[in-house]
Amino acid sequence: ALRGRGLDVHLFQRSGHVLQPFGEAVADRVEPELTAQGVTVHTATPVEALCGDDRIEAISYDGGRQPVDLAVVGVGITPNTxxxxxxxxxxxxxxxxxxxxxxxxxxxxxxxxxxxxxxxxxxxxxxxxxxxxxxxxxxxxxxxxxxAGNPEPVGDIAGTAVVKAFDLECGRVGLIDDEAAREAGFEPVRKTITAESRSGYYPGGAETDVTLVADRETGRLLGGAIVGADRAAVRINTLATALNEEMGVAEVERLDLAYAPPFSPVWDPILVAAKVLRGSIQ
Amino acid sequence: ALRGRGLDVHLFQRSGHVLQPFGEAVADRVEPELTAQGVTVHTATPVEALCGDDRIEAISYDGGRQPVDLAVVGVGITPNTxxxxxxxxxxxxxxxxxxxxxxxxxxxxxxxxxxxxxxxxxxxxxxxxxxxxxxxxxxxxxxxxxxAGNPEPVGDIAGTAVVKAFDLECGRVGLIDDEAAREAGFEPVRKTITAESRSGYYPGGAETDVTLVADRETGRLLGGAIVGADRAAVRINTLATALNEEMGVAEVERLDLAYAPPFSPVWDPILVAAKVLRGSIQ
The missing domain is CATH 3.50.50.60 (FAD/NAD(P)-binding domain)
Structure with a gap:
């Protein structure tokens, strides 16, 4: 939105890549997109201070100082208890x-x-x-x-999240961080594939990257991430449903997902990812 | 594609509505769209004959005759055994x-x-x-x-299908025909809801209709259909996954589906449909 208004935008990120909860494969697509759209991305660059007297005039970081008119600060939240x-x-x-x-x-x-x-x-x-x-x-x-007397569970949370970065749609769900997976007692195995979002001969498709993470021992799906420019984000709901049902990668590979040239190749990118990941587990 | 080339297109359909396998709720959206795009739709109108000497010059139907230059015939297929x-x-x-x-x-x-x-x-x-x-x-x-010695099941089929009708995206999966559901031993209950595809304040959203069918006694999801102009079709994969896992409507309602204003309202249209259908079963 700020680029759309012609502003010179700098993004400072403490971690090594943007969109930390979406994993590296998504960041590897998003960072070039941000750059191509004129955003200057500074990864692994914590902001040290907001500088200025009456108003913010610059931000300082290790090895530099960037004059700014406006700072949008995102530093996380804590529960208000x-x-x-x-x-x-x-x-x-x-x-x-x-x-x-x-x-x-x-x-x-x-x-x-x-x-x-x-x-x-x-x-x-x-x-x-x-x-x-x-x-x-x-x-x-x-x-x-x-x-009111009608007991109803609040429901589990898989951490399903989607976000838009210019034309790229990003989705994530479940455990995609190796460390978090190990802490939960799993041995994570991960694959990222790139597949077309539509049949090759149908115009308007876009490369869609799907990352799937599974437990090596049981083959259970642990999480996934998706990035692409053609209807990529809502595809994450398929994985959210699979996680809810504790599906294995082999079961995901056999899902009867939709195929029609304007919307998907014969093998949906999710099915391709499941096939490749399963091959690396067996 | 024919309208895109400026042809005068007539669609003759023997059944009472178009896209029979997608159910009436989808047809109720698609027929006005076809009409708005300049296609003349003749439902419940079986074609009686293709007329002409050297080449097709017209088609005849009960009560009329339509001159044509070209006929695209879709009359179903049979297995080649x-x-x-x-x-x-x-x-x-x-x-x-x-x-x-x-x-x-x-x-x-x-x-x-x-x-x-x-x-x-x-x-x-x-x-x-x-x-x-x-x-x-x-x-x-x-x-x-x-x-080759590594037994692998071919996988079940849920009848997942998607199709594009001008700007409308349509999807269907499972048992959405009441008669077929009863033959399979279920008592089908159906609800169709209309929900926005994005948060109300975010531009580009479109009304999305979701039909869900469940078994009255068990609450098990039997099938569903979706139609809308904004990423409607690929949402059917969520229902295909739910059917594969024999999920109940209450479980579907508690799925952690993705929410972000460019892609979905807080309650995804599928969740809204599950909520409404569940309310009518209990």
Whole structure:
């Protein structure tokens, strides 16, 4: 949006690549796209200070100083648990209010949902803290039903997220970080493939990269990421559904996914990724 | 494509609405779109004859005659089983060559795949004949693996299909026909909802209609259809995955599907449909 208004945009990123939660394969597509669209990307470059007297005039970082008119700061969030600070209600993952599968806190008559509360992770089975919009919405509705006498679980969270970077659509779901997968007791194996989004002869297709991560021992799908310019992001919902059902990579490979030249090649990019990953596990 | 070249296009359809396998809710969106794009749609109008001497000059139908320069005829297909006509190899659903889950025919050393062979239906569990491109591809690969000593099931078929009608994208999967659902032993309940494809404030969204069909007694999802102008078709893969896993509508409603304003409202249209259908079952 800022580039669209003709501004000179610099992106400073502390980590080694952009879009950290989406994994390296997505970042490897997004960074050149940002550059091509005129954004100057500074990875592995923490901002040290916002400089200026009355207003921000520059930011400083290791080895440099960048004059700016405007700074958009994204430094993460923490759960706002002030509302229970003076109570004995227990906190859990990420310092959020610990809840069970009905959103109930450690006190039977108190429920919590949304960005302040923990949730149950689809893949690890552990409590986690992932503040996302749908999770908050679902939790609110389910708890409303539960306290009105009709118990309704708030639902697990797979960490499904999608984002747009100019024309690139990015999606991620589940455990795609090797370290997180190992901590959860899995031995992650990963493959990234590039496939066309449409039949080769049909105009308008775009290269779509799919990364899948599975557990070597069981073949269970652990997570995935997708990036591409042609309807890539919503394809992540197929993987979110597969994770919810604890599907193995071999089962994903046999899914009857849609084929028609304007929308997909005979083998959907997800099926290609499952086939390649399965080949490397067996 | 014919309209794109400026031709006067008439569509004659024997059934009461177009795109019969996609159900009425999709047809109710597609027919006005076809009309708006200049196609004259004649539903419930079987063509009686192609007329002409040296070449086709007109088609005749009950109560009329339409001069034409060109006729594109779609009257369905039948499985080509000539290759086994002089053998004792058994035929099955739709007159196709009967196969088991490895593609094996009634003769142990003979396998069949593709448009001539039966397949195992994801929802009904019965043999069926649904000639679709991915099914043929999967079957060929799996049988190749099996006969090479590495048994590999050919995979079930959910009847996932997508099609483009000008700017409208249509998808269908599973059992969406009431009669077929009853024959398979289910009591179908159906809901169609209309939801925006993006957050209301984000430009480029389009009304997306989702039809879901479930079994009243068990709540199991039986099938679904989707139509809309903004990334509607590939969303059908979420339902194909849910059918493969025999998910219930309540489970579908709790899926952690992707939300970001350019791609989806907080509640994906599929989640809205699951919520509404579940409400009508309970």
């Amino acid at each position: 002030g509302v229970v600070a003076d109570t004995d209600i227990e906190l859990g993952a990420g310092g959020a209010i610990a809840t069970d599968k009905f959103g109930q806190t450690s006190r039977p008559d108190v429920y919590a949902a949304g960005d302040c509360a923990t949730a149950h992770h689809t893949v690890t089975g552990e409590d986690t803290w992932m503040p996302l919009g749908l999770t908050a919405n679902r939790g609110g509705r389910a708890i409303g039903s539960t306290v | 000539g290759v086994v006509a002089d053998t004792d190899i058994e035929l099955g659903a739709g007159g196709a060559i009967a196969t088991d889950k490895f593609g094996q025919t009634s003769r142990p050393d003979v396998y069949a795949a593709g448009d001539c062979a039966t397949a195992h239906h994801t929802v009904t569990g019965e043999d069926t004949w649904m000639p679709l491109g991915l099914t043929a591809n999967r079957g060929g690969r799996a049988i190749g693996s099996t006969v």
